[in-house]
Amino acid sequence: MHLKIRTKVLIGILFLFIEFLAIGIMSIYYFSSIKNSTELMIKNNYHSVQYAENMIQAIDDTHTTVASLFLNKLYHFDKNTLNGSLSKFEENLAKQEKNITEFGEKELSQSIHQMYLKYKSLVSAQRIDTISDKINFYTVNILPLYNEIKAKIFTISTLNMQAIVQKNDNLNQILNQSYKNLLIIITFCFLFTFSFMFNFPSYIAKPVNEITEKIKEIANKNYKSRINISGNNEFKELAEAFNYMAEKLEENCNQTKSVTTIKVEEKEIDENKVIENIQSLLKSVRILLDVISEQNKNDKLQQQFINIQGIEEELSNIIHQ
Template identity: 35%
Template sequence: MMRMNIKTKLTFGLLFLFVVIICFGVLGIYYVNRLSNDASKILKDNQISVEYCSQMLKALDEIPGDSSKIAIFEKNLKLEENNITEPGEFEATAEVRYLFEQLKKDPAGFDKIREMHKAIFKIDDVNEIAIIHKNARASHYATQATLWLTGIVTVLSLVAFTFVINFPSVIAKPIRELTEGIKEIANKNYSKRIHLEQKDEFGTLADTFNTMAGKLDEYEHSNLAEIKAEKGRIEAIINKMNDGIIGLNDKNEILFFNSAAESLFGLKEKDIIGFYAADIAIQNDLLRTVLQNETSKQLKIFLDNKESFFVQESILIQADNVVGGRVIILRNITPFKELDAAKTNFIATISHELKIPLFAINMSTQLLEDKRMGEMNKDQTEVLGAIKANAERLLKITGELLNMSQIETGRIQLKIEPVMPEVMVLRAMQAVQQQAAQFGVSLQENIEKDLPLVDLDEEKTVWVLINFLNNAIKYSSENGTVEVCVKREKEIIQFWVADHGKGIEEQYVDRVFDKYFQVPGTTERSGTGLGLSISKEFIEAQGGKIWVNSNYGEGSTFGFNILVNPLT
């Protein structure tokens, strides 16, 4: 028997329904077009000729009293001569033309009006008879089309109905049997088997189910020795792991203590198995710290004659919402710490070494811009501008990397002194004035008067304000406005920069101060993604708090709060 999978069955079923729809549609279109063509022929040829005859008769009756009707008669006669479609119509039209030519020569003495009437009526009769015949033929086609379409719809509907009734059982029946089998397995009836005759995915699934049920049945009836062997293998795996692992039951008694944990805590598993963990922790400071620590706190432990770093993870063992104990894992992250330190030192070294040649490049571009060195053409000026812009960008990136390396190594050097808030704001605005003009953005200041001094590192705080302003300018619309505000709220001085640009989507607002994070969808990718992270570290190192408010589509506001100098 040919093996047919579910996908093939569904494909054939849907293809069948598609063919039914196509057949019905093609037949319907054919008969509709046929009827439409017959109807259009009736109106197009014969009905128009009848109208021409009517106009000629009307004009002929008025010619004796109005010779201008001759032109109307001749116009309709010419149209009729160009619309001859039926047998006998040509002869009748030729007779009208012959008589009309005599009429034009002597309208007053023409005496064959009656013959002309007869000839015109002959044309009219020929076309009306044709209309009757064509209408009868169209009615015949309509009746035939109705019978054919009714018969076809009836047959296709019966076939489709049979298909719709029978085909779902191909899917539903095996699913029902599999569901019943799974329920039996869930109730630990491992003797349950499913027998399907289908040679498709359901048949394969039934065979797999039966294999699984057999394995479960075998496991259910396995002896205690096999269970102990499995337990021994699991314990061997746990002991081979490099992470320290401690197992506790629901009474907080020690169940297992692997080799790595023995080295860390200086304890032997055989001496503490079954003991209450809190009693052992009285004599062991590290175990006491681990038992009291409920979070993933980083631990520094002196191990193998060097400082090592571990992260604690606590896993609750639950069954049916009942806690059966927990497993404590101490993961050794010392290699990652060492790599991180090496990375930080590398970045600091490279950034420092890059600054010297970058300063040299910057100075060289400034010298080349000096007209005393010679005039440059337009292309040279553009190339020099590109060199200067990229050198400045690299200087900014290296500066950010150096700042970040200082932060990561805890070597931030602060020069705290009383500073006037308005002075810092003006310095920051002057630094970005050229960039604002380049982007067509206007800067506005809103500084409260008589502000007290604040204890800050002026250089680093101005750096933060410049970073805020740079971002606001870049993401403002052309001819937009960026506002710098300073205001006192009780014992706090608030600084903030507001723009009316695109804003930040809600799901990204909480991440803007993360290292290397850049909001998805922004076209600006020249930075490192460190500016806001460094700003946060600088402000928090001075005891302040950094914040952001943003409504997507309306703009963003970045700011920070600093305590007022208590002596002012």
Template identity: 30%
Template sequence: MRLKTKLSIGIGFLFIAILISGILGILSIHVMKNDARLILEDNYETLVYSNNMLKLLDKLLEDPTGVQLFEKNLKQQEANITEPGEAAATAAVREMFEQLKRSPGNDSIRSVIRQKIYLINTANQQAILRKNNVAEMNAKTFSNWLMVIFGLLTLVAFTLAVNFPGIISEPVKALSDGIKAIVNKDYSKRIQLSQHDEFGDLAQAFNIMAGKLDEYEHSNLAKIKFEKSRIDTIINQMNDGIIGLDENRRLLFMNKVAEKLLGLKETEIMGQYAPDIALHNDLMRNLLQDHDKEKELKIYADQKESYFHLDIFNVNNNEKVIGQVIVLRNITPFHELNEAKTNFIATISHELKTPIASIKMSAQLLSDSRVGGMNKEQEELTKSINDDADRLLKITSELLNMSQVETGHIQLKIQPVLPGVIINNAIDTVSVPAQQKKISLLVKDNSSHEKILTDPEKTTWVLTNFLTNAIKYSPEDGEILLSTAVFENMVRFTVQDHGRGIDEKYLPRIFDRYFKVPGSTDKQGTGLGLSISREFIEAQGGQIWVDSKPGEGSTFGFSLPKQ
């Protein structure tokens, strides 16, 4: 039977029980009301009329209105004849009353009338008694029937009240327990309901779902375990150290390389809180510190100092961080190659300086008139040799400076120096190329004789590089402004030209190594000058910047701390 049918039967029965109880109650009340009405309207009223006539019978001679009253009650009695024999007695009273009106003093007629009235009273009293017995029997009968029906309805209602909630609650509880088991991944849970209703259908659907989930769980478990084993093997074969943490920063896994770097075994610290491990492990503490997600670390490993690049990746699920993976990539071979390259460049640059200097000196001797005269073509060749030697010297100088930067061995000789000294040295160095392009060099030294703490040689090199670039990209007969200014505890140097300027999109990369602005006509530069300038200035605790707009020129500047 369907649940809807059960509910309909239960609620329908209660409705019918209420309806039957109401109908029987109304019917019994109606019957008793009719019985009472018959007694009151018929017999009781006759008794009233008869008693009135008996009282008036003795006063007919004394009271002139007595005859009228008697006549009135007699007419009412004649209209209310309901019992057997009552009609004959009433007719006799009428006949005797008519005679009495003609002979008022006849006592025998009064006696006959009184007897007939007594007959009427007796008949109605007997009728009242009989009807009262009938009313009592009817009331008793209805009462018994109501008690029987009420008892049956109460028994059935009690049975429904006891059993019907269980029909609803027990399947709901069974389904609730089953759902909780599924939530806890207990896919073996089944619901056994024998009833063939909506709950039975729901239980059957639940069991099918649980069976499918159980089948899916077991069918994929072996595959998942195999994939995990394969991933563990791949991770352990990698040369990089890999550490996995959950959302609560507890250790999930760690490969062999990470074990060697940390000096810990995965089985010993599995599931532990990473900050607790860091209390006794310097490397773990360094890995967990708040820093950029990419960082280079120097770690003693494999009996030597090794270099590792730190990468920290957040593992996200639905935009929520559920863990972290820490990767230590071994970049020691790249460091070794880079160091070898730097040493090679430094060695070659140093070795080239001597022959280049000899070539330059020989070119100068050839151009000396005391050695001998040269024709115009020879002078041009000598000049070309001299220019190429200067360019090679500049390149080797930049390469040597870059080798210092890359090895981190920038040798600084910090001392208090007046900005004017650095300005004069730089102006003297670039005066010849400036005169060749007829460029005016304007100087505004607003440093008020404040001394700066700097390496004058390297700072002069930077300022010279700025001026050289300004001259190179300024039009002939142009103007370059070199100025200084004091801001708080810093002295700022700026070089402003009115050349073609630099597009805004290239400004962030202008100080990168080997970067050249696309479209530049300079084919001789190495792209290292500005990068070395930044390293020199920042090594001295200063700042360097550029501001430029296409068609309006460029302004390069740096600031250094005051004494």
């Protein structure tokens, strides 16, 4: 497949455009990946940490009220306070159960849910009124369950905090890899662009310079000059046209020289014939004067005879030169 220079130029420009487009797309892709990773980390793990903190606060508020009910006989029970803290705990627990991201987090959430239901049943107002030894009941049943719930909530929080650290490390790795990939792409594009900018002008200028030099040689009447350009493009076609022109000029020059030589020879032949005719005419005149001078003995005729004889000798010398 032979491509013309215009097509090659368009391909080169198109490739440069694709280079910059690829750099732009890769940059957008990598930065979008980083952005999505950051958003995912905040959306999942950070929210789980926030839910865990809210549940700890809610269970602490609940347990403060429960401890006062069991341990302080003078405590005035406020049902709304207890229900408010329980509702807050249940709300955040429900959000946590819908935001499972890490391995083992689902089991922990289910376990917290089951223990919370048990804890809620133990601290209900109806149950407290029926307990005779409230301190012992609190120490044996409620306090260990409260501590276990808090421990599991802390485990969820720790699990998600560790995930945040891990994802942050992964994010740094993605950043480093993105920088490396972009650097490789930019380096490749720079090298190709530099090579294109350095070589393509030479690709155009070299045959142009060669054609220019050959035209100068033709202008100096060196019709044997020819252009040798490889490939199949416009320069090759131009070189073939130039060589055809030079060949025709050389043929015309050779024909012109041949015609000129023939004309010069013909001119010499014609001049010799004229001289011979003049010589023959002079010879006839000389013979006539010789006859007349012998009969009349005239000095002037004798002198003319001598003059004609001299001219005749000069013409003879010209012919034999």
